[in-house]
Amino acid sequence: MAGRRFAWYSPRLSRRAWKCKPALLALLESQPECERGPRKGTAKGDRQLSPALEWPDRDREILRQVHRHRFLRSSHLADLIGGSRQHILRRLQLLYHHGYLERPRAQIDYYHRGDSRSIAYGLGNKAAALLKRESSQTFHHLDWGTKNRNTGRIFLEHALLISDIMVGLDLSCRRDGRLRLLTAEESPVPEPNRRQDELFRWSVRLKSGQKVGIIPDRIFGLEYTDTNGTGTGKPVRAYYFLEADRGTMPIQRQNPSQSSFYRKLLAYEATWTQNLHRTHLGLHRFRVVTVTTTTARAKSLATACRQLDRGQGLFLFTDAETFRAHPSPLTVPWDSANGTATDTLLDSLIPAKPLPQS
Numbered sequence: 001m002a003g004r005r006f007a008w009y010s011p012r013l014s015r016r017a018w019k020c021k022p023a024l025l026a027l028l029e030s031q032p033e034c035e036r037g038p039r040k041g042t043a044k045g046d047r048q049l050s051p052a053l054e055w056p057d058r059d060r061e062i063l064r065q066v067h068r069h070r071f072l073r074s075s076h077l078a079d080l081i082g083g084s085r086q087h088i089l090r091r092l093q094l095l096y097h098h099g100y101l102e103r104p105r106a107q108i109d110y111y112h113r114g115d116s117r118s119i120a121y122g123l124g125n126k127a128a129a130l131l132k133r134e135s136s137q138t139f140h141h142l143d144w145g146t147k148n149r150n151t152g153r154i155f156l157e158h159a160l161l162i163s164d165i166m167v168g169l170d171l172s173c174r175r176d177g178r179l180r181l182l183t184a185e186e187s188p189v190p191e192p193n194r195r196q197d198e199l200f201r202w203s204v205r206l207k208s209g210q211k212v213g214i215i216p217d218r219i220f221g222l223e224y225t226d227t228n229g230t231g232t233g234k235p236v237r238a239y240y241f242l243e244a245d246r247g248t249m250p251i252q253r254q255n256p257s258q259s260s261f262y263r264k265l266l267a268y269e270a271t272w273t274q275n276l277h278r279t280h281l282g283l284h285r286f287r288v289v290t291v292t293t294t295t296a297r298a299k300s301l302a303t304a305c306r307q308l309d310r311g312q313g314l315f316l317f318t319d320a321e322t323f324r325a326h327p328s329p330l331t332v333p334w335d336s337a338n339g340t341a342t343d344t345l346l347d348s349l350i351p352a353k354p355l356p357q358s
Helices: 015-019 021-030 043-048 057-069 074-081 085-097 105-112 125-134 144-149 153-176 191-195 261-273 295-305 320-325
Strands: 071-073 120-123 179-182 202-205 211-214 218-224 236-244 287-292 315-319
Touching (some): 057 071, 057 074, 057 085, 057 120, 057 125, 057 153, 071 153, 074 085, 074 120, 074 153, 105 153, 120 144, 125 144, 153 179, 153 218, 153 236, 153 320, 202 261, 211 261, 287 295, 287 320, 315 320
Parallel strands (some): 236 287, 287 315
Antiparallel strands (some): 071 120, 179 218, 202 211, 218 236
């Protein structure tokens, strides 16, 4: 019975977790999102979610948001969608039990530790098929349900850190009214490059001759429109490459051919000096914002950044706790390589502040 109620419960648990199984199931049963009932709903329920019938716009928006961010907690979705939180939770339950959403099994660890975090959701196969039919978005031929359901804990935590950052920025832009969060797809990429399969991944050659690939965790932009009539009225845009650092990568290594965070800094510096941000992505300028695990690591990353020959002003650093605790991510003070001055994301837009130019 418990297996039917909790289809996302992982059978591959540690021996200690199996000993605690009764208490763990009782804890899961107390969660408001863990609705009882089989994964495959009744015929009546399936008819309610049939693509041939009209879906509530809110359900479609839930699926679009999950696809955009890869993984979202129910608290993220309640903030993004708005309205009654209980209604959102009920819709999430229904979408999950009918195979449109998945609950990664790795999050069972949170409940084993007594964590009270809300449940995370990923896209299911039915949702991928529905969104593919109704939009021009590209969906690779993957088993989305199995892939998202079996995601590992480390990958899930990294993805949810990215979601924390991006959802926080999105909500702050909505509250501000003058700002709009831009996705990577809205960047001014030259038309010939848009046909590339991995557009937001590129390679750069360092001064040592080593070729290094770069894949930012996210590329996003901020668009500011002057609503007071004091400016030109033309939107001002600034773009950012996000690095969500979980502290698992060494900051520096003696062997430069091995991966390290400093090698990432070198790769972004080479991207700037070689104008790849303009030729490949069509960006006039950019900054690299890093959210890491602790204040001490953020300062260590900023210290490593000072060793760069050029482009230290491209990089900003903060820790996840500071980012989450601040009233608005737009005004979070970021550490820079100079060790004294702090910047905010709004400094790139209001007022216009010169950034490093190549």
